Amino acid sequence: MKKRLVLFIPLILFLVMGVFLYKGLFLNPQQLDSALEGKPVPAFQLQKLEDANEIITNDSIKGQVSLLNVWATWCPSCKYEHPYLMRLARQNILPIYGINYRDERAMAIRELSREGDPYTKNIFDHDGRLGLDLGVYGAPESYLVDHNGIIRFRYAGPIDMRVWNETLYPMIQELQAQAKAEGAS
């Protein structure tokens, strides 16, 4: 009888592999894990979109839980996302920093004055260097940053009500509670 059991080993192995492969069918290949989660926002020194004389650095965005939103005028999904960002901005939950990614300054400013500006500050990443350091592979992408300037979560794709309610907002509440507990603003 014991020897018979040996014959079932391949079947068991097959089933185990089958379970793994079956799970793989439901992974979204577009949703890559960010290599930067748990790491600080990469160091940068870039001009403000509206004012070339003002320099924004990675230290400027510390101190508060914030959302970095990579956007551009050439990106259709960013246009889709924009009204929802406007709504979030009005609710004043957290500062939203825009990273204007590989874009033309004049076009970006015109777009914001026409459609509304949901951003606390806009970082002008003309060469896409900050995007490269962040591991951006498309736009829009959003990065949730805690009060210490550590990236906690990356979401690739447009933010809408579902993403916000199911994923981002619970994490933001948690991070804000942590920030409060540690005595930050």
Next chain:
Amino acid sequence: MKTLVGFITAILLSFSLVGAAMATPVDTYEFKSVDNQKRALELAHSLRCPQCQNQNLIDSNSPVAQDLRLEVYQMVDAGKGDEEIIEFMTSRYGEFVLYKPRMEAKTYILWLGPIALLLVGLVIGFIFVRQQRISNAVDQEISAEEQAELDRLLKRDDK
């Protein structure tokens, strides 16, 4: 026949023209040396484009792939080692960009799985064959009664 050849030549020519028109600054990048070029191209071939996913950095025309390709070229020309460049890529885009995954805890199943399966198969095959041989050996010893029965059957067959 002549028109066919002419037609094909025209098509091929048009392709090459399209190719020339689509050339980007990245593709006209001038390396400091031929060795650098060879190494950079090999590296870029072994890295996956994070946007298009089924293409490597050379094959892909997406802006991200172009940026990363240029980055690889410049790093090679700056004298950086393969390890350093791969580290640069994986620290931004994750292990995903490597076509050949690293050997580490979560990829053991990829690297060692096939070998483990082969070993299990060999062991089972070995046990199976051995069992067969043993049972054959047992079967060869037949009792006197069985022998008598066998003789009777064989004799009847002779008739």
